[in-house]
Amino acid sequence: MSTHVDPATPTTGATGAPAATADGATASTAAAGAAFTTLTDLASRALGASVVSASDELFAQRENLITVGEPAFDPADFGHKGKVYDGWETRRRREPGHDWAIVRLGAPGIVRGVVVDTAWFRGNYPPFVSVEAAHVPDYPSAAQLADAEWTTLVAKADCAGDTKNYYTVIDERCWTHVRLSIYPDGGVARLRVHGEVVADPRFLDGTVDLVAAENGGRLERTSDAFYSSPAHVILPGRARNMGEGWENARRRGEGNDFAVFALALPGTVRHVEVDTGYYVGNAPGWVRLSVADARTADLDDPAAWTDIVARRPVVPDTRHRLLVERAVEATHVRLDVYPDGGLSRLRLWGEASASGRALAEERWQRALP
Numbered sequence: 048m049s050t051h052v053d054p055a056t057p058t059t060g061a062t063g064a065p066a067a068t069a070d071g072a073t074a075s076t077a078a079a080g081a082a083f084t085t086l087t088d089l090a091s092r093a094l095g096a097s098v099v100s101a102s103d104e105l106f107a108q109r110e111n112l113i114t115v116g117e118p119a120f121d122p123a124d125f126g127h128k129g130k131v132y133d134g135w136e137t138r139r140r141r142e143p144g145h146d147w148a149i150v151r152l153g154a155p156g157i158v159r160g161v162v163v164d165t166a167w168f169r170g171n172y173p174p175f176v177s178v179e180a181a182h183v184p185d186y187p188s189a190a191q192l193a194d195a196e197w198t199t200l201v202a203k204a205d206c207a208g209d210t211k212n213y214y215t216v217i218d219e220r221c222w223t224h225v226r227l228s229i230y231p232d233g234g235v236a237r238l239r240v241h242g243e244v245v246a247d248p249r250f251l252d253g254t255v256d257l258v259a260a261e262n263g264g265r266l267e268r269t270s271d272a273f274y275s276s277p278a279h280v281i282l283p284g285r286a287r288n289m290g291e292g293w294e295n296a297r298r299r300g301e302g303n304d305f306a307v308f309a310l311a312l313p314g315t316v317r318h319v320e321v322d323t324g325y326y327v328g329n330a331p332g333w334v335r336l337s338v339a340d341a342r343t344a345d346l347d348d349p350a351a352w353t354d355i356v357a358r359r360p361v362v363p364d365t366r367h368r369l370l371v372e373r374a375v376e377a378t379h380v381r382l383d384v385y386p387d388g389g390l391s392r393l394r395l396w397g398e399a400s401a402s403g404r405a406l407a408e409e410r411w412q413r414a415l416p
């Protein structure tokens with residue numbers, strides 16, 4: 048079941064005007080668009096997603112759908128097959144039917160909303176789209192996916208050209224793949240599938256990264272994401288440049304920058320990695336890591352936080368491996384950087400508590416379709 052946030056509203060979504068929906072509910076364009084887009088993009092290549100197949104991609108390759116970053120456009124760039132677009136574009140259909148592309152999500156998850164971004168597609172965008180999802184364990188082939196059981200998340204809905212089209216999804220099940228259909232054909236620059244990772248509990252045994260996005264860790268709050276979000280520092284792999292980490296603006300006033308993350312599941316951190324890779328002239332001078340347990344404490348109360356790495360100096364462009372000073376069961380971690388500055392990755396190696404593992408198992412079973 049889905050709620051389409053008014054497609055006619057421009058990408059900035061500045062009007063906030065209520066949009067009527069199929070089930071009679073209303074949604075504020077700006078609020079609804081913004082609300083789910085703060086969640087992890089399950090379809091991002093940065094999380095490990097892949098576009099496994101598409102009905103056609105004559106004009107522009109399907110893989111562009113999941114590229115990190117805004118789509119580019121060069122009006123003078125033409126290739127052998129036509130205008131070059133930073134997106135997925137099919138040929139003009141001369142027979143009935145419609146085009147589609149299947150994305151394997153970077154991690155299984157509950158989908159809260161979808162953005163179909165038709166940036167730069169003006170005379171060749173699809174006027175309608177729909178989104179379905181499937182839960183297929185293991186690593187199915189394109190042929191197996193064609194025969195999978197697909198569930199509609201966004202029923203065929205209007206889609207505007209050169210616009211970020213927001214569709215809110217109301218569904219509590221956990222999916223591994225999505226299928227974007229465009230009617231009848233055309234181009235889409237990016238597909239963003241925002242939601243909550245639901246990690247398979249069998250992969251959460253032993254020592255794991257308790258804050259990793261692919262395990263279900265997520266950014267809850269930050270002081271400043273001026274250049275790029277702290278949500279990047281919990282993505283898989285090492286950053287390949289400064290743009291793939293968290294960079295705040297130069298702080299000119301008092302205080303310091305910080306980010307608070309919810310752990311994937313309650314657990315105890317044993318050692319950490321604070322990676323300032325690619326932050327040379329803008330690494331923090333010092334960092335501090337503290338943890339809290341939201342089940343028993345108020346996170347707004349400074350007394351709720353216990354240092355696991357007390358404030359200490361860090362150096363530029365370095366993966367700092369640090370042993371924690373205290374082993375404390377927690378649900379959240381707070382990263383403070385002093386006074387400001389960027390990080391490329393944060394890893395919290397430790398183990399889930401018994402209650403954390405039970406929670407993960409229960410969440411997984413409840414969300415299985």
Ligand SMILES: NC(=O)NC(NC(N)=O)C(=O)[O-]
Nearest residue numbers: 106128129130131132136171
């Ligand atoms: N100018 C275009 O974009 N034309 C065509 N598309 C490409 N990529 O050339 C088309 O027919 O949609």
